[in-house]
Amino acid sequence: MAQQRTEIAELGEFGLIDRLHAGIKTTLPDTIxxxxxxxxxxxxxxxxxxxxxxLLLExxxxxxxxxxxKHLGYKAVAVNVSDIAAMNGIPRQITVSLGLSNRFSVEAIEELYAGINAACTDFRVDLVGGDTSASRSGLLISVSVFGKVSKEKIAYRHSAKVSDLLCVSGDLGAAYLGLQVLEREKQVYLADPSMQPELDGKEYVIQRQLRPEARMDVVYELDEAGVVPTAMIDVSDGLASDxxxxxxxxxxGAVVFEENLPIDDQTYLVATELNIGPITAAMNGGEDYELLFTIRQADYDKIKNSPNISVIGFxxxxxxxxxxxxxxGNRHPITAQGWTPLSS
Amino acid sequence: MAQQRTEIAELGEFGLIDRLHAGIKTTLPDTIxxxxxxxxxxxxxxxxxxxxxxLLLExxxxxxxxxxxKHLGYKAVAVNVSDIAAMNGIPRQITVSLGLSNRFSVEAIEELYAGINAACTDFRVDLVGGDTSASRSGLLISVSVFGKVSKEKIAYRHSAKVSDLLCVSGDLGAAYLGLQVLEREKQVYLADPSMQPELDGKEYVIQRQLRPEARMDVVYELDEAGVVPTAMIDVSDGLASDxxxxxxxxxxGAVVFEENLPIDDQTYLVATELNIGPITAAMNGGEDYELLFTIRQADYDKIKNSPNISVIGFxxxxxxxxxxxxxxGNRHPITAQGWTPLSS
Structure with missing residues (x-):
């Protein structure tokens, strides 16, 4: 009897995950x-x-x-903390597991840990456990975070209501452009190792790629303003997808106003240089780790003067x-690939 | 200025972990x-x-x-649950992250998940999250478990007291011998793929290697008997080391009586066939995932008739x-390598 063999590529990553998760039921009363x-x-x-x-894999x-x-260690913690922030929660403890090949020196691993420890300090979390193993194949980092949130303040993805205002923290698109700059410089270097990288005027977009921050400051700011988001998600895959x-x-449904999208001046400049549309980068880029959330209209006055929050739609x-x-003044459907210009 | 480069091998895995952990302090009041x-x-x-x-790496x-x-999925959950059991705790929720190369079919990954789900059912835990990623290099499984324990019942490693009885659940050494059998059969197969594996009479030791159980049954049994271990650890690296x-x-300090070590009959038989000392396998083998714990002498009557618990020393x-x-009647120091016969 021939066994069936379906390639992962036939389903795609999201399709595979959907199929694997379809059979999973939770049964415990304390699993909300x-x-x-x-x-x-x-x-x-x-x-x-x-x-x-x-999980982060080399x-x-x-x-x-x-x-x-060092930046990688910081990022591994920050992207996990960002998921706790997206629930309007406070991160408390983390575990970090590492797979290490012999290619890494002890000093290199200490650099990685310096970044992990810096992030623990910045986000006020304790590193409480983990597992360190030899790896046959490069570096892998698996981080888990435990956090807490009061029952009245939790923000799910599923609870946005019609006429709520749509908000985003910080600015969008820079991390994606930072990655494009770094990839380009790598190719230049590989072609001619004597070339010096040209990174002047690109510091911000590169920093956004290499050292993303979890927006715990925005979680604290909303709490101080007395605002509980009606729904929230972090922008890891790009504004459109999330x-x-x-x-x-x-x-x-939702309407996003292009003119309200927060995009940094340097993002515009680098986007132009790289011939990438800045709106495409903002909608589609990913790895911004900003917070996308909805609030009741009645809470607008409490956040309208915040330099960290933009109302981008409703x-x-x-x-x-x-x-x-x-x-x-045109309206384009937003798709997971970003947004689709109408055919005319 | 030359940068220092220390190879991981110079420190060893435990030395590296000690060095990395030396700089880590916890600061939160809720980190006990x-x-x-x-x-x-x-x-x-x-x-x-x-x-x-x-972390489990291929x-x-x-x-x-x-x-x-399927067994691998089960084991990945069981070894984590065993760590919760070793705190005298109850596992509640787990996350499972997978790195998958294209070599695996969707059906193969479903087999892995079938084992994960079977373990979740057996140990009464909910699978609540994870991360699935492409991997350039084989399979990796990272599992995290969250559990609970009442403050009066927690069992640490650091709280054994002089004159406490030393106990171990189940039997020891079988999983190690199971691995030796499987390794031997693999070599036979590689030399001549037409050879049939000779596994008759070795079912138990192989099962102990391929499908280890976390001893939650012993945690529940101790609770029902009204016994809180004064200290506990799970036997993952071998009785001697743990x-x-x-x-x-x-x-x-501790005294272990050789004649009290619980060793299954099949373990004796396979050890003899493989020319491995059964006591060495029990002391040194590892991957038994039994519980090693201490109890007050006053609690002896409560456990003395249990078929799952052996008192092996004090x-x-x-x-x-x-x-x-x-x-x-001789006394040999136990070292991390097992135990050291005296030179005379």
Missing amino acids: TGIGDDAAVLDLGEEYGLLTTD NVHFDLAFYPL LLHLCRRSEV ITEPANGVVLHTKG | TGIGDDAAVLDLGEEYGLLTTD NVHFDLAFYPL LLHLCRRSEV ITEPANGVVLHTKG
Whole structure:
């Protein structure tokens, strides 16, 4: 009897994950939410616990040709903390597992740990465990984070309501452009190792790629302003993709105003130099690790003067779809690939 | 200025981990214990939370030439649950991250998940999250477990007291012998693929290697008997190594009676066939995932009739060291390599 063999490529990564997760049911009364949000939600009695994990693999998620190990350690923690922030939670403890090949010296691994420790200090988390192993194949970093959130303040993906305001922290698109700059310089270097990298005027976009921050400052700011987001997600795959996740889970539509998208001046300049549309970078780029969230209209006055928060649109009935309202007054459907210009 | 380069091999794996962990301090009031026990201990208010993680890498921790994927999925969960059991805790939720190369079909990954789900059912835990990624280099599995334990029932490594009884669950040495059998059969197969494996009479030792169980049944049994271990650790590296950990952390010595070591009949038979000392396998073998624990002498009557628990010795003053009392009446120091026969 021939055994069936389906290639992963036939399903794609998301298709595979959907298929594997289809058979998973949670059964415990203290499991509030399992797979499907930025973090799992556990009932601890007085408050909720949050649990999330991320895996970073060499030559899949990072290229050590241009990624300093210290920054990599910092990023491994920050991207996990960002998932806790996206639940409006406070990270508390992390575990870090490493797979290390002999290519790394002890000093190199200490650099990685220096970045991990710096992130623990910045985000006020304790490193409480992990596992260190030899690896036959480069570096891998697996981080898990435990966090907490009071039951009244938790923000899910699935609870945005029609007429809520759509907000995003910081600015968008820079991390993606930073990666393009670094990839280009790597090619230049490989072609001629005597060339000096040309990074002047690109410091911000490179920093956004190499040393992303989790926006815990925005979580604290919202708390101080007395605002609980009605829904939240972190922008890791790009604004378009993550907005679609939020709208699908909340069963709503949304309008985003192009002119309200927060894009840094340097992002515009580098985008022009690289011949990439700055709106495409912002919608589609990914790895910004900003927070995308919705608030009640009644809370607008509490955040309108914040330099860290932009109101970029609002939530609509699902039938309206998820659309970008351009500066020219046109409406384009937003797709997972970014946004689709109308054919005329 | 020349940069220093220290090879990992100069420090060894344990030396590297010690050096990396030396700089790590915990700062949060709700971090009760960080690195250094089977799981981290977090203060949740009414009770303690437990957090632990383990990494399994292909060709480092498992060989897919003889490891069925379903068993591997089960083992990945069981070894993590075992760390929660070793704190006398109850596992609740797990996350599973996978790195997958294209070599694996969707059906193969579903086999792996079938094992993961079977373990979740057996150990009553919910799978609540994870991360799935392409891998350039074989299979990796990173599991994290969150568990709970009441504050009165937690068992650390560091709290064994002089005159406590030393106990171990189940039997020892079989998993190591199972691995030796599987390695031997692999070599036979590689030399002549038409050879049939000779596994008759070796089912138990092979099962102990391929499908280890976490001894949650013993945690529940102790609870029902009204016994809280004074200290506990799971036997993952071998009885000798893990007993030394427990004694060092508790600042005590111990005597183990050779004649009390629980060794299955099949373990004796296979050890003889492979020309491996059964006591060496039991002391030194590893991967048994049994529980090694200490109890007050006053609790002896509560466990003496249990078929799952053997009293193998007792705790002494630290000056007496950690020794094996042989059937012949000799005393040998136990070292991390197992035990050292005296030179005369």
